Amino acid sequence: MTARPRTIVTADPELDDLNSMIRFLLYGNEVEIEGLVYASSRFHWRGDGAGTEFFLPDREYTEPQRSWRWAPGERFIDDAVDAYAQVYDTLVTHDERYPAPDRLRSVIREGNVDFEGDTAHASPGSDLIADVLLDDRPGPVFLQLWAGPSTVARALMSIEERFGETPEWEAVHATVSAKAVISKFASQDDTYDDYIAVAWPGIRVIEVATLAWGYMARRTIRPEDHHLLGASWTRDNVTGVGPLGALYRVWGDGRQMVPGDMTDYFHLSGLSADELRALGYGVWMPPQPPGEWISEGDSTNMLNLLVPGLRAHEHPSYGGWGGRYVRTDDGADTWGLADAAFRVGGADWADSSATGDEGSVVRWFADAQADFAARLQWTVRPFAEVNHHPTVRIAEGTDVDVSAGSEVTLTAELGDPDGDDVSCRWWVYREAGTYDGEVSPAAEHGIRTSIVVPADARPGETIHVIAEATDDAPTPLKAWQRVILTVR
Incomplete structure (x- = not known):
């Protein structure tokens, strides 16, 4: 292991x-x-x-x-x-x-x-x-x-x-x-x-x-992920799930880390920034509705x-x-x-x-939140009642030597502890590799794909290939395996 x-x-x-x-x-x-x-x-x-x-x-x-x-x-x-x-x-x-x-x-x-x-x-x-x-x-x-x-x-x-x-x-x-x-x-x-x-x-x-x-997550996460900061998602998946979830801090929860801290107004809800300032608080981020995400900076x-x-x-x-x-x-x-x-x-x-x-x-925010929610369920429910990650192993190994101009085949061996069906998507993490050019898997989906190593790839350059496995549970989970191709 x-x-x-x-x-x-x-x-x-x-x-x-x-x-x-x-x-x-x-x-x-x-x-x-x-x-x-x-x-x-x-x-x-x-x-x-x-x-x-x-x-x-x-x-x-x-x-x-x-x-x-x-x-x-x-x-x-x-x-x-x-x-x-x-x-x-x-x-x-x-x-x-x-x-x-x-x-x-x-x-x-x-x-x-x-x-x-x-x-x-x-x-x-x-x-x-x-x-x-x-x-x-x-x-x-x-x-x-x-x-x-x-x-x-x-x-x-x-x-x-x-x-x-x-x-x-x-x-x-x-x-x-x-x-x-x-x-x-x-x-x-x-x-x-x-x-x-x-x-x-x-x-x-x-x-x-x-x-x-952090506290300013709303400025940068993708619009389609904003619901993952909302009160409804947070209540259903975090604060309403067991003792660990209940300890998680959200807007308007009535708690302060240090009682009387005038820079910490997150325990309050329903007040505008001006109203908070009038009470003496140093307001440094916009107030949000009760129950919403605050920060995991x-x-x-x-x-x-x-x-x-x-x-x-x-x-x-x-x-x-x-x-x-x-x-x-x-x-x-x-x-x-x-x-x-x-x-x-x-x-x-x-x-x-x-x-x-x-x-x-x-790009990973939704995956991380889904994973967090699944693990909180593990704290309150038995194994048979919740979802677990699929497994993915690459038959050819995770570090593969290749030659410029060659074609390499990669095979994903998939499994799932819950017996769910598992699909696999292949993609190249271009920015992570050192070869500066376009490389794509021959097949984006399926247990097997191949990569043609560009003829102009130089010795020592790398191409990072990701196998992304997803189960078909009602609340799907993912697993990943990175394969690093190194030109020799």
Whole structure:
């Protein structure tokens, strides 16, 4: 069996982090969860409990803060795992790889949460990250920064402090640099620019900032998918489905992450932006009807890890549910979304002019939502009553050497655990391959197709062929398998 991606999530107590965490736990069978870490950001910190005041200019507050948008006894990750524990006995009947609740609880840690960008001391969270990066298992380890980078920065600092003056330092530095893969939704504090990028330039860093899964999703997802943000679809498929679904945050649900937070007006409904401002709220996105989608802004950190057959976690350029990425000039191994509407350091993303198609992400939005809804059903219904993914295997293998001008045949071996009929569609993910030209499968549908490799294809160039399997259940599910043709 193919090894599942190893990953650690660092998150701050934003409602979109809670929603992303709920989705993430439903894919605990597809990844190895090595850590769930509370982290701070420029938007959230706990304070040190000693009354220390903290102030940075150009922030949303005007007075020094002891704590900023952090509830006493914050436990949103624990709450999500508690809800998961309520449904685990049902969920595990659908896939025995789901981690036990106690396993998840054993990797929950508090990171560097006292203040924004605080790396003054190691924390349980930073120690966990350092230990995983230094273990003897081969990489990669995907470090998801749903919050600021400070806890990951502190982990790397601890490694440097331990080995920096030893003969092992050069080898440790190279090994950790090759093992860690950082994905981040912008740099939500300064520790990436000030430390990680400087001291660890060899770490692969993927900037996953998008509109498509965040508060501004309505600006960029396809019109035919807008109903997937609506109150009716969300109620029927998410919030009305079991303890995990009930925990999911929607407009007008009467809940705040931090009581009294005047930047969080999402618990209210039926008020205009002007009426909210009159109540003292800082309104930064248009109010929506009750029950509608709010945000899963950090989900692009995880989406490319969740669909094994798409292989998107193998390289940023491959593309998958979380989008397709291209090299940037920010560092030696840095990547950004190929078609981002959100431009870090560019146009104000909350401004109405910040729009774009983000096509490499939104093309998968409906598939991801259908899959999410199916997995929530797994939490409340037995195996025989719900749909499961079809299976697809390529008889010729998933990495095939070819010659320019040759023809290669590909055969899909299809199955379905529910006994459903399964159809297969073949397509070429042109942007993911390195051959810059048109290539099409001879047959778009059926279990077998062939590809004629262009005569001008050069050695080393690649063509990415996708087999997309769909079952014929009333609520269909899909599975994918990517085949990479490499010209030799």
